[in-house]
Amino acid sequence: MATQDTLLYFSSRGRAEAIRMLYLMAGREFNDTRTTNEKWLQEKNENPVALGQLPVLFTEDGVFCQSNVIARYVAKKLGLMGDNLREETTHDLVVEITMEFINYNGQNIYKHVLFGVPEPENFAEVKEEVKEYITKRLLYIQSIAEKEGKEYIVSDEIGLADIWLYTGLELCRVPFPDIMDFTPWTTEFAAKFTSNKKMKSYLESRPPSQFHGL
């Protein structure tokens, strides 16, 4: 019998939640190991793993870092990244577009809101501009989903693209509590995603995040 993979991350959702949800959707057991900043700092100095950043995934195929690489590895291994090259590429496209708005929000908003850099005078305008940036990308993802014409973005089952998008939206919720309703399509997408039986019971019982609920 194959040994279980072990995911190492902090007690938050952050860059690991999508990976956790992939195992959940595939019904595959894994070790969801959560550490603290203090413990990790000590551990990585004593016994450095990969680049010294989390998440890290320990598998029979090796030790992997970089959250989106780990997610793609897990999604491919568990059959959640499409049945052919076109579908796989579509999942990838949604991952990259989502990464783009997560990073944009991080660079323009979280650096002020979470990491102590003083807010600029025109912060309200900056927020509005970030909202437009995100909305443009959500509309494009909508166009991809409409072209596919399935229940979820790429197929009739929840896959990497859906999980990545949902967790990406969650990651931007501090400045934008209404982000799931930025477009009518996202409202519908989030409702479908969160009412999926497995996902619903996970979302109702998952551990709280120790980092601003993120």
Ligand SMILES: N[C@@H](CCC(=O)N[C@@H](CS)C(=O)NCC(=O)O)C(=O)O
């Ligand atoms: N590009 C990497 C970034 C990883 C990263 O920045 N991880 C942060 C937590 S979200 C971290 O490990 N910080 C603690 C440290 O560097 O010691 C990824 O996507 O996995």
